Amino acid sequence: MKFILSKLFWGILRHFLSDKNYAKFRYWLELDTSLDLKNPESFTEKIQYIKLYQRTDLRKLVADRIQVRNYVANRIGKDHLIPLLGTYETIARNDWIGLPDKFVLKANHGCGMLEIVRDKSIYDFNHIREKTEEWKNTDYYRVGREWVYKELPRKIIAEELLLDEEEEIPEDFKFFCFDGHVKVIQIDFNRFGDQKRNLYDRDFNLLDARLLYPRYEKPVSKQENLDRAIEIAETLSQNFNFIRVDLYLMKQQIYFGELTNYPGNGFKPFEPESMNIKMGELLTL
Structure with a gap:
């Protein structure tokens, strides 16, 4: 049952x-x-x-994930923020070309929408564009009813990729x-x-x-x-x-x-x- x-x-x-x-x-x-x-x-x-x-x-x-950066900077300083490479309504080809070889893509309006790019040269831009548009079309509030995500503006952000001394x-x-x-x-x-x-x-x-x-x-x-x-x-x-x-x-x-x-x-x-x-x-x- x-x-x-x-x-x-x-x-x-x-x-x-x-x-x-x-x-x-x-x-x-x-x-x-x-x-x-x-x-x-x-x-x-x-x-x-x-x-x-x-x-x-x-x-x-x-x-x-975008607005919280100001909250954090005001309390502990902007030096503790992972460097932001860009925010996008939609990632255009020129945006993609301008990003470094290694970075992280995230959606700002929910969890689990993340792509770790270790080598941009092996990625197909059209695939990334399709994936990030799928993120933007996801109403994360409807996924799990976490009201904080309801009606959040949906954007894509690119951040510097953090790696330790072993490149992990x-x-x-x-x-x-x-x-x-x-x-x-x-x-x-x-x-x-x-x-x-x-x-x-x-x-x-x-x-x-x-x-x-x-x-x-x-x-x-x-x-x-x-x-x-x-x-x-x-x-x-x-x-x-x-x-x-x-x-x-x-x-x-x-x-x-x-x-x-x-x-x-x-x-x-x-x-x-x-x-x-x-x-x-x-x-x-």
């Missing part, structure tokens, strides 16, 4: 549900439990509550901030391959918990600039009861990645469930 309901939900039903009923139905499908919005306790429940009832202009602003994509550090304080640090390894993920407390003690991906088994040393990254995350999170601050800790600089209102859209719980509850206890509505 649940399989049939899932097919029905993703096929047609979701298009006719309110945001609240969408959240309730999908929550039950993915977490196999009811969503309690009257007395939310777990982290995932409280993220759903924030998504439905804490609809502030600030949350919408930081969801826009650097690890992604994600700081879970509650009332302006970092409580949990997530590190993603090999995000575009066999992805692994570790969770730490703010003192860099490895937590016996997981979030979606298995643990990275190799030893991980505390980065020299981690304490500075925590300061930056806490500065950026001051105006939120909860926000996740994503940073890249390069050897010479710390770069801002994004501010995430709703990790996993509130449908990806920490494991074990006790961790999901503990994280919920940290979030004051």
Whole structure:
């Protein structure tokens, strides 16, 4: 029965549900439990509550990958922004020709719309044009009902490609901030391959918990600039009861990645469930 309901939900039903009923139905499908919005306790429940009832202009602003740059620059300085190569309504051939050999293309109005270009010479411009136009035609609000993306102007941005000393994509550090304080640090390894993920407390003690991906088994040393990254995350999170601050800790600089209102859209719980509850206890509505 649940399989049939899932097919029905993703096929047609979701298009006719309110945001609240969408959240309730999908929550039950993915977490196999009811969503309690009257007395939310777990982290995932409280993220759903924030998504439905804490609809502030600030949350919408930081969801826009272009507008958030001004917000970040005003708080921690523009030196922490990944260099911007261009913003486009539509990428023209001359825009493509003017870009360097290596860069990143993103859509500003949602997640997952990203192309890492390591060697522009092997790409077909028409393919890139088609892909980026497909991004622009995607109403990301309708995809997952994250209201912050509703009616955002849709643009394409090009940024400098960050690479570490081994010419690899650097690890992604994600700081879970509650009332302006970092409580949990997530590190993603090999995000575009066999992805692994570790969770730490703010003192860099490895937590016996997981979030979606298995643990990275190799030893991980505390980065020299981690304490500075925590300061930056806490500065950026001051105006939120909860926000996740994503940073890249390069050897010479710390770069801002994004501010995430709703990790996993509130449908990806920490494991074990006790961790999901503990994280919920940290979030004051």
